[in-house]
Amino acid sequence: MPVLSLQNLRKSYRSPAGESTMVVNVGALTLAAGQQLALRGVSGSGKTTFLNLIAGILRADSGSVVIADTDMMALSESQRDRLRASSIGYVFQTFNLLQGYTALDNVKLGMAFGPGGADRARAQALLERVGLGDRLHYRPRQLSTGQQQRVAVARALANRPKLVLADEPTGNLDPRTAGEVLRLIRDVCAENDAALLLVSHDDDVLAQFDHVQDFGALNGAGWEVAL
Numbered sequence: 001m002p003v004l005s006l007q008n009l010r011k012s013y014r015s016p017a018g019e020s021t022m023v024v025n026v027g028a029l030t031l032a033a034g035q036q037l038a039l040r041g042v043s044g045s046g047k048t049t050f051l052n053l054i055a056g057i058l059r060a061d062s063g064s065v066v067i068a069d070t071d072m073m074a075l076s077e078s079q080r081d082r083l084r085a086s087s088i089g090y091v092f093q094t095f096n097l098l099q100g101y102t103a104l105d106n107v108k109l110g111m112a113f114g115p116g117g118a119d120r121a122r123a124q125a126l127l128e129r130v131g132l133g134d135r136l137h138y139r140p141r142q143l144s145t146g147q148q149q150r151v152a153v154a155r156a157l158a159n160r161p162k163l164v165l166a167d168e169p170t171g172n173l174d175p176r177t178a179g180e181v182l183r184l185i186r187d188v189c190a191e192n193d194a195a196l197l198l199v200s201h202d203d204d205v206l207a208q209f210d211h212v213q214d215f216g217a218l219n220g221a222g223w224e225v226a227l
């Protein structure tokens with residue numbers, strides 16, 4: 001059974017002038033456990049919208065998104081939130097860390113709704129693995145941008161999700177740290193047999209993937225991807 005299976009996914013936005021613009025129009029995409037796919041896309045091409053539809057943060061106008069055996073489109077918003085918390089790790093472009101909490105607590109909170117609940121030892125081990133062993137008790141505003149991004153990566157991976165979505169996950173890191181963080185994301189996904197769907201415009205990031213698709217060219221034409 002695929003970890004992610006979507007069909008005929010469409011999403012339009014209304015412009016401030018009231019015109020409807022279709023931003024996502026994807027015919028089919030299937031990812032099995034352990035598969036890793038990168039989508040190359042320029043700014044504004046709809047990549048974040050696409051990931052938000054898969055994560056159930058946004059609701060599509062039509063089409064289907066199935067995570068393992070659960071149809072996202074059939075769920076209420078709170079059910080989608082629960083499914084996302086238990087099965088999906090999302091590394092957001094803007095991190096979305098909770099400002100009032102330490103790095104360690106941010107990772108533990110990310111685990112609270114997962115299958116194993118909050119696990120301090122695992123949270124600490126992941127933060128050590130992203131090079132933040134000496135920043136466990138720092139709050140986001142006491143961390144550099146790149147350090148915040150690494151906390152976000154640790155949080156997304158903490159639950160051993162079946163599906164990991166990553167939106168420019170290394171966009172704020174220097175090339176060396178970016179390479180390490182990307183390696184970490186890919187290794188943890190491989191260890192857990194998780195599927196990984198990453199979007200980026202960075203050629204160094206894309207070069208690490210065996211499977212790369214051009215999102216900008218293919219979205220809108222109702223494209224289909226099967227690895």
Ligand SMILES: Nc1ncnc2c1ncn2[C@@H]1O[C@H](COP(=O)(O)OP(=O)(O)OP(=O)(O)O)[C@@H](O)[C@H]1O
Pocket residue numbers: 013014015023041042043044045046047048049050093
């Ligand atoms: N709530 C909204 N209402 C109207 N238009 C929107 C809305 N959200 C996004 N858009 C438009 O949809 C398009 C795609 O936005 P999206 O954030 O998905 O792009 P992206 O490819 O992730 O870009 P970036 O890499 O710059 O983050 C943009 O042109 C944007 O103006």
